[in-house]
Amino acid sequence: MIEFKDVSKVYPNGVVGLDNVNLKIEQGEFVAIIGLSGAGKSTLLRTINRMHDITSGTLTVDGLEVKNLKGKELRTFRRKIGMIFQSFNLVTRTTVIRNVLMAKVPEMPFWRVLLGVFKKEDKMQALESLDKVGILDKAYIRADQLSGGQQQRVALARTLAQNPEIILADEPVAALDPVTAKQVMSDFRKINQDMNISILINIHHVELALEYADRIIGIRAGKIVYDGPSENVTQDVLNTIYEGKIPEKTEEA
Numbered sequence: 001m002i003e004f005k006d007v008s009k010v011y012p013n014g015v016v017g018l019d020n021v022n023l024k025i026e027q028g029e030f031v032a033i034i035g036l037s038g039a040g041k042s043t044l045l046r047t048i049n050r051m052h053d054i055t056s057g058t059l060t061v062d063g064l065e066v067k068n069l070k071g072k073e074l075r076t077f078r079r080k081i082g083m084i085f086q087s088f089n090l091v092t093r094t095t096v097i098r099n100v101l102m103a104k105v106p107e108m109p110f111w112r113v114l115l116g117v118f119k120k121e122d123k124m125q126a127l128e129s130l131d132k133v134g135i136l137d138k139a140y141i142r143a144d145q146l147s148g149g150q151q152q153r154v155a156l157a158r159t160l161a162q163n164p165e166i167i168l169a170d171e172p173v174a175a176l177d178p179v180t181a182k183q184v185m186s187d188f189r190k191i192n193q194d195m196n197i198s199i200l201i202n203i204h205h206v207e208l209a210l211e212y213a214d215r216i217i218g219i220r221a222g223k224i225v226y227d228g229p230s231e232n233v234t235q236d237v238l239n240t241i242y243e244g245k246i247p248e249k250t251e252e253a
């Protein structure tokens with residue numbers, strides 16, 4: 001479980017990223033975090049794996065207080081948390097399977113990393129991860145020959161090869177066309193349901209958030225202004241989250 005108790009984050013320049021956040025996220029939830037640009041979505045996500053430190057309050061993951069983790073303990077903790085970015089962050093000049101195998105590097109002896117020799121079981125797991133996101137047939141193709149959606153799936157497979165308990169995804173579909181974005185959101189849902197991995201996604205597409213996530217967290221100027229099931233998100237709720245700046249909810253939403 002991820003738990004925020006009275007968590008605030010003030011950047012060194014005085015900007016308030018999070019303002020007294022209280023949240024509990026149980027293992028296996030699929031949560032979308034929505035809000036205007038600059039509302040604090042990335043800050044919220046990035047405090048969980050300590051890419052950002054909190055300023056006050058208590059943030060725990062499975063009972064571990066994140067701000068107290070150091071050295072090996074912090075590295076082990078981060079291995080349990082996969083991170084997906086808008087820009088995929090692949091090594092595009094090498095094969096898809098090598099990209100997925102990168103997930104294994106932190107636990108490999110130095111000589112194996114140096115020679116690029118991966119264990120058979122690691123290769124099997126990498127192939128299984130690619131299979132889970134439907135691109136097993138692309139395993140030996142160079143990553144730069146794939147479409148954006150396929151590259152995001154490679155990033156997802158790489159994260160899965162790390163055996164995460166939580167996946168944090170920061171705008172994972174922002175660079176994709178609407179059809180591909182839906183496919184990638186379906187992958188997230190499948191992984192969430194089949195593997196009980198908690199998924200937290202920052203997303204600008206409200207319709208996609210409502211369609212795929214079970215729970216919506218709406219954030220405005222660093223404060224949580226909505227936290228509840230997707231099906232309870234009304235136009236009034238959206239007006240509160242987006243300060244009345246988004247168009248009417250469409251029929252499909």
Ligand SMILES: Nc1ncnc2c1ncn2[C@@H]1O[C@H](COP(=O)(O)OP(=O)(O)OP(=O)(O)O)[C@@H](O)[C@H]1O
Binds near residue numbers: 041
């Ligand atoms: N490293 C930083 N130093 C100072 N201020 C920052 C830093 N990172 C973010 N901020 C500020 O904190 C606030 C929240 O930013 P954050 O990136 O969390 O918002 P966001 O909702 O993810 O926005 P977007 O949708 O544009 O990515 C903004 O005012 C932003 O300018």
